[in-house]
Amino acid sequence: MIPKLIRAAIRQTLILLGLAGIPSLLTVVFDWKWQAPTEFVELSALQTERQMADLLWVDVRDPERFEQGHVRGAITFEETTPEPALDRLRTEWKPGRGIIVYGEGSGSERAVRVGRLLKREFHTQNVLLLKGGWAAWPRERGIEGIPQTVSPQ
């Protein structure tokens, strides 16, 4: 009886996987998002210091992580209570000025959502996402905040 049940479970699961495979295959063939969204930008692509300074930096990580260290001048953005950050961005942002959003690491979902929100709010396409996020930020370029770890020396 038990082998029969196991066989039935496997057979039925395979049938369902096969059925799910048809639309999946069509999606993969015709609408495969196999690359990072185009808004992702490598730090090296921001060629000059001026280009870097002209950008408004938005940090979407948890506030505690922001306090421990962030890109100099970055604005902390809490998705659950976005108004304070949006108010600050409204005062600092001018048409033509780029905004760059970063999360914790590569492909932060939160950074993508905030990036979309900022595009809608400011009616601009000039919102970039930092590829690699905070983890990709070279520490020698400057960090604000309390260091995460304190060396015993």
Add this chain to the structure above:
Amino acid sequence: MNPLRLLLRTLVSGLFIVAGLLKLRDADLTLIAVYQYQLMSWESAGVLAATLPWIEIAGGVGIWISKVRLGGATLCLGLTALFIVALGSAVARDLDVSCGCFGTSDLHVTALKRLGEDIGLLVLCVGLWRSELHRLRAQLQFEADTV
């Protein structure tokens, strides 16, 4: 029909169908949601993001089709176990992930909280799976007896 079984089916299938549809609605975000776990390349994440919603829907719908009911319950159970492993690994690696299980509707839910919810869902899935297994066993027994 056993009301508890009906409730389990409704809950589990509803959750999986809704989760699948929400992922299909926002394919870009689904891709990011998969990639942010940092378990695979963009290319692999793309394939998984295109496949996962359909598997969720197949599992959720399968629970209601008598010929593949146990298969549907098995898929839902397997997917939940997979989500727990992925979320657990993200929590263990201290990744700042925001689940992405239900598209943009769960942005307030942290990975740790979602992990707790997924464990609850796993309990429901195990209950449903066992119930469907018993149903099929009884059916096979009946067929054997009548032959």
